[in-house]
Amino acid sequence: MLAFIIRRVGQSLLVLLIVGLVAFSMFNFVGDPIDNMLGQERTAEDIARLREQLGLDRSFFVQYFRFLQEALQGNFGVSYRQGRPVTDILLERAPATLELAAVSGVLAILFGIALGVFTAIRRDGIWAHAIMSASLIGVSLPTFLIGILLIYVFSVELGWLPSFGRGDVVTVGGWKTGFLTESGLKALILPSITLGLYQMTLIMRLVRSEMLEVLRQDYIRFARARGLRDRAVNFRHALKNTMVPVITVIGLQLGAIIAFAIITETVFQWPGVGLLFINAIQFVDIPVMAAYLMLISVMFVGINLAVDILYFFIDPRLRADRTGGH
Amino acid sequence: MAEPVLSIRDLSVEIPTRHGIVKPVDGVSYDIRAGEILGVVGESGAGKSMAGNAVIGLLSPPAHIASGEIWLNGKRIDQLRGEAMRRLRGKEIGMVFQDPLTSLNPLLRIGDQLVETMRTHLKISEKEAEKRAVAALEEVGIPGAASRVNSYPHEFSGGMRQRVVIALALCAEPSLVIADEPTTALDVSVQAQIIALLKRLCRERGTAVMLITHDMGVIAEATDRVAVMYAGRLAELGAVEQVLTRPQHPYTHGLMASTPLASEGKARLHQIPGAMPRLDAVPDGCAFNPRCPRATEVCRTPPPPRVKDGMAACWHPLVEDVEEKVS
Ligand SMILES: Nc1ncnc2c1ncn2[C@@H]1O[C@H](COP(=O)(O)OP(=O)(O)OP(=O)(O)O)[C@@H](O)[C@H]1O
Numbered sequence A: 001m002l003a004f005i006i007r008r009v010g011q012s013l014l015v016l017l018i019v020g021l022v023a024f025s026m027f028n029f030v031g032d033p034i035d036n037m038l039g040q041e042r043t044a045e046d047i048a049r050l051r052e053q054l055g056l057d058r059s060f061f062v063q064y065f066r067f068l069q070e071a072l073q074g075n076f077g078v079s080y081r082q083g084r085p086v087t088d089i090l091l092e093r094a095p096a097t098l099e100l101a102a103v104s105g106v107l108a109i110l111f112g113i114a115l116g117v118f119t120a121i122r123r124d125g126i127w128a129h130a131i132m133s134a135s136l137i138g139v140s141l142p143t144f145l146i147g148i149l150l151i152y153v154f155s156v157e158l159g160w161l162p163s164f165g166r167g168d169v170v171t172v173g174g175w176k177t178g179f180l181t182e183s184g185l186k187a188l189i190l191p192s193i194t195l196g197l198y199q200m201t202l203i204m205r206l207v208r209s210e211m212l213e214v215l216r217q218d219y220i221r222f223a224r225a226r227g228l229r230d231r232a233v234n235f236r237h238a239l240k241n242t243m244v245p246v247i248t249v250i251g252l253q254l255g256a257i258i259a260f261a262i263i264t265e266t267v268f269q270w271p272g273v274g275l276l277f278i279n280a281i282q283f284v285d286i287p288v289m290a291a292y293l294m295l296i297s298v299m300f301v302g303i304n305l306a307v308d309i310l311y312f313f314i315d316p317r318l319r320a321d322r323t324g325g326h
Numbered sequence B: 001m002a003e004p005v006l007s008i009r010d011l012s013v014e015i016p017t018r019h020g021i022v023k024p025v026d027g028v029s030y031d032i033r034a035g036e037i038l039g040v041v042g043e044s045g046a047g048k049s050m051a052g053n054a055v056i057g058l059l060s061p062p063a064h065i066a067s068g069e070i071w072l073n074g075k076r077i078d079q080l081r082g083e084a085m086r087r088l089r090g091k092e093i094g095m096v097f098q099d100p101l102t103s104l105n106p107l108l109r110i111g112d113q114l115v116e117t118m119r120t121h122l123k124i125s126e127k128e129a130e131k132r133a134v135a136a137l138e139e140v141g142i143p144g145a146a147s148r149v150n151s152y153p154h155e156f157s158g159g160m161r162q163r164v165v166i167a168l169a170l171c172a173e174p175s176l177v178i179a180d181e182p183t184t185a186l187d188v189s190v191q192a193q194i195i196a197l198l199k200r201l202c203r204e205r206g207t208a209v210m211l212i213t214h215d216m217g218v219i220a221e222a223t224d225r226v227a228v229m230y231a232g233r234l235a236e237l238g239a240v241e242q243v244l245t246r247p248q249h250p251y252t253h254g255l256m257a258s259t260p261l262a263s264e265g266k267a268r269l270h271q272i273p274g275a276m277p278r279l280d281a282v283p284d285g286c287a288f289n290p291r292c293p294r295a296t297e298v299c300r301t302p303p304p305p306r307v308k309d310g311m312a313a314c315w316h317p318l319v320e321d322v323e324e325k326v327s
């Protein structure tokens, strides 16, 4: 097990190195940072000084190495636009995105699994058919359209929920949370539904089809033949086996939720890292873009690693295959 | 004589299809007594599994029992539904499937699967169930049962897994066991062991067994009586020596002649010409008549012959050879 984890951590690091290379390359190939940082009134001297200060006069690999070194210490340089350390800006923005993603993820997973199981067990029922048809809308409508529709119905027409922003936030130990105020919670509802709906339908359809497949297996027939209660057959035997393939997808979807937050944050003017990234693109604010890229890939890689390790605890066959042989 | 454990009367299973209703089981009747092993043989598609599934209430829709009765220990069970039928499964009727590699849930320890089954049917504590799980594994001959309860199915060989399956089927002490080709998927070397195990356990406990198989060796080795099925109907029913050595039905005769056991020494296996009819095209009269060397007009006219009073379902059974030739 340890050997397996070490191997996976190694692979993860390799992925991060490559993403780091891409992020770093942006500095050299997208626009000229000096242009961006110095205004019109610049002298050749200014340029040379800044060049040296930023280390832009060194070779590519030296620069890359420096970039990695700095990144490891959580230093991604200074935002061209705001003139403040990128790390500070990101940390300020991260809670908004993480809270939104967490709520969306939890909604998507809970409802996705529950509805998937329901539509599999009652597959000929009228409700199951209704849910399956409705889910087609969830997968086919683009996220921004769902967001706009929700805003139209619940903010414009009914006036129940805010259409933009996070509401009031409270700072707890340096973390700005919207969970503790009424307006903060209200503000979370529409964006998290918008962000989680696609993932929820995806998880639901996957759980349904995997579960139908599992319900056809011999061991389910045998469980029935032993007179086990429906609840035990469906949840103890079938659901557990269903989750084995579903977990990978859920892991990937969680990563996707954080990445897709860009669109939702734009629609709802949600002050998270996604919106920050969109603004950074408009201003070619390379340090912010690079740091965002790194942040997202660290999350993706981290989630994948967690999923792989989770497998170990769910599926005994993997434990045997991977540790038995050393 | 004691009342039979299982009594099937004129059982028919129907499946509605696009081309009309087919009857994979058609008017089948037989009994199985306590401690008795009934072998059920017949070609693939003859309806052996369907009959077994009907008894344990596991027909997959749209297949359903259309007529007839099933009695278990003096109680009529063919009309039981849902919860009432579930309580019988595992408790009164155990089932062993063909493939032990796929019969066990890969994610649960076998001890947990045993405990779960026992605690569903018996009022015993977790502790007690765990103790009995070890005993159940010992009984089916799993070495080191006390530690093996904590193993997962993939840690056992095929033969060992089938022993676990048998332990699971028998752990709530059912009075009837349906074993649907329990050795077909196993290595030849362990087939005999599994059959011997099944036979020993059922004899000891007085369990009635419906043993579905293609293997005439298994029939000869383990069963007391044999039911021969053809196109959903019972062709012949009788004591094992009689069916194996003095079959009455021309189909049974052909079946015996086409198995290696009966034709030992002969250079080539005898083959029955033709194939069993598809269920949507069963001929009028005796279903076997197009392939039968003895068929006459009466065989082609309905109603088909039925098994009765120890006689095969045949208008011209082989025992009557002498008289037939005279007349
Ligand atoms: N859904 C269905 N629609 C139509 N016919 C079906 C359906 N399901 C099963 N059958 C038919 O029912 C018949 C009985 O099948 P059954 O599984 O009982 O055969 P069997 O004697 O157990 O054969 P085998 O030795 O191959 O296990 C087969 O001829 C099969 O084609």
Ligand SMILES: [Mg+2]
Binding pocket: B048, B049, B050, B180
């Ligand atoms: Mg069968």
